[in-house]
Every structure is written in structure tokens, then in C-alpha cells.
Amino acid sequence: MMNEGCAAARRLYHEFGLRGPQDFSVEELINARNIFYSEKPLAHADGRIVPRGSRVMIILNSDIPYAGRRRFTQAHELGHFELRHYLKGTPEDTALTLDYYQHGNQEYEANQFATELLMPGDLFREFVKDKPFSPDLLRTAADYFQTSITSVTFRYLEQGPHPLYLFYSRNGNLLYFKQSPGYWLKVKDLTRLSVPTDSVAMEYYRDGTIYSREESAQEIVKSTWFETQGWDDRHLFYEFAIVTKAYDTVLSVVWSP
Numbered sequence: 001m002m003n004e005g006c007a008a009a010r011r012l013y014h015e016f017g018l019r020g021p022q023d024f025s026v027e028e029l030i031n032a033r034n035i036f037y038s039e040k041p042l043a044h045a046d047g048r049i050v051p052r053g054s055r056v057m058i059i060l061n062s063d064i065p066y067a068g069r070r071r072f073t074q075a076h077e078l079g080h081f082e083l084r085h086y087l088k089g090t091p092e093d094t095a096l097t098l099d100y101y102q103h104g105n106q107e108y109e110a111n112q113f114a115t116e117l118l119m120p121g122d123l124f125r126e127f128v129k130d131k132p133f134s135p136d137l138l139r140t141a142a143d144y145f146q147t148s149i150t151s152v153t154f155r156y157l158e159q160g161p162h163p164l165y166l167f168y169s170r171n172g173n174l175l176y177f178k179q180s181p182g183y184w185l186k187v188k189d190l191t192r193l194s195v196p197t198d199s200v201a202m203e204y205y206r207d208g209t210i211y212s213r214e215e216s217a218q219e220i221v222k223s224t225w226f227e228t229q230g231w232d233d234r235h236l237f238y239e240f241a242i243v244t245k246a247y248d249t250v251l252s253v254v255w256s257p
């Protein structure tokens with residue numbers, strides 16, 4: 001079933017006669033909606049939407065270093081507008097609300113809106129089909145769809161052919177995990193605990209290690225993140241750690257070859 005956010009993005013495509021995400025800048029859509037738009041440094045948020053008299057203003061944190069993350073944040077804030085969330089308060093968006101798919105219904109919907117607007121399901125499935133999974137595939141898709149690698153990763157989790165687990169941690173503690181539909185492994189009991197000592201995420205928290213592009217798929221073993229039964233402890237898995245230094249978060253992408 002199509003969720004509200006996704007349906008609102010489809011409506012926008014229809015209303016403006018858009019064919020694909022290369023047809024527009026999100027700022028153009030924001031202007032078309034008669035929304036004030038500004039950019040300035042925000043201490044603890046990537047973006048925010050606030051009432052301004054009879055109109056609405058979207059503010060983007062001008063310090064966001066990546067074009068893809070800027071575009072995803074703009075689309076997320078536009079989603080709050082399209083879904084009329086601003087009438088119920090003033091969402092303030094941090095790395096957590098932008099990445100965390102189950103952080104309240106409004107955030108989920110705004111993320112689904114941004115996801116469908118920037119990476120329409122049919123175009124995304126076509127793009128990743130028949131391509132082997134790798135960190136470079138995620139980077140290539142992020143470039144192609146002009147969005148953040150984090151948002152591409154969540155999109156791939158839902159719609160890509162290769163099964164994945166995602167582990168999201170902050171300051172060394174695991175906040176949540178999520179897996180591809182129909183994929184199930186028993187995850188160690190880690191929620192709200194430190195990430196595993198032998199994980200790539202922990203290498204970052206402990207030593208500040210960030211691997212180069214060529215080395216970003218690091219070999220780990222199944223027992224790093226999952227419960228095992230002895231015979232499968234050393235089964236090969238890979239972990240790609242997507243680090244956001246400003247928020248001290250790591251999104252660990254874990255897969256079996």
C-alpha cells in the first residue's frame with residue numbers, strides 16, 4: 001500500500017508534469033508553493049519549517065557540506081509542507097529525524113515524500129537492477145539521483161535486490177537496526193549498548209578510522225553483528241560504515257557476499 005508521503009510526491013509529479021528527478025531543483029518547487037526559503041547556520045539541525053505570517057518559511061542549514069544531503073533536506077522540509085505538518089508544530093530536523101525511518105509518523109512521512117520525490121520507485125529499481133551490490137553502487141546512485149548516500153541506502157534496503165542489514169549508532173551506541181524485507185538473521189542483543197568491538201563502526205568510534213573509497217567494503221565475520229551457532233561464526237560478511245562526523249553517527253551497512 002502506498003503511504004501518505006509517497007502519494008503526496010506522486011501528486012506533485014503529476015501536478016507539475018515532471019517525468020524524473022532531473023527535471024527540477026527542489027528550490028523551484030519550494031518557490032512554486034510560495035514558501036519563503038532561506039539558508040543560514042543552524043546549531044543543531046539540518047533544516048526546519050516555520051510559520052511566517054500567512055505563509056511558511058523553510059530554513060536550510062547553510063553548513064551542510066554535501067549537495068546530496070542539502071537536496072534531501074530541502075525535499076524533506078517540502079514534504080512537511082505538502083503533508084500539512086507545519087500546522088501541528090514546527091519540525092526541527094536533525095540527522096536522526098532525517099535518517100530514522102520510525103521516528104514518529106510525521107518524520108516517516110516526510111522521509112517517504114523526499115525519497116519518492118528524488119528516487120521514484122520505478123526509476124530506482126531500474127537503476128540498481130542487475131548491478132552487484134557495493135558501496136560504489138550506493139555512491140553512483142547518490143550521484144545519479146542527486147541525494148544523500150544515507151537516503152539512497154535506505155531506499156536500497158526497501159527496493160534493491162541484494163539483502164542488507166543497517167545498524168544506526170551514535171556516540172558508539174546502537175540506536176536501531178533494520179533489514180531488507182523478508183531477510184532475517186538473529187541480531188545480537190545490542191540495542192542501546194555499545195556497537196560490537198570488532199565492528200567497523202567501533203573502529204571509527206575508538207580510533208577515528210574512516211576507510212578510503214577503495215577499502216570501504218571491509219571484511220567482517222557473521223558473529224560480529226549476529227548470533228551464530230559455532231559452525232557459522234567465521235562466515236564472511238562485509239561492513240561499510242557511513243560516518244557523519246558532525247553528529248557522531250555511523251550507519252553500518254552489513255551484507256553477505
Ligand SMILES: [Zn+2]
Pocket residue numbers: 076080091092093097106107110
Ligand atoms: Zn522532519
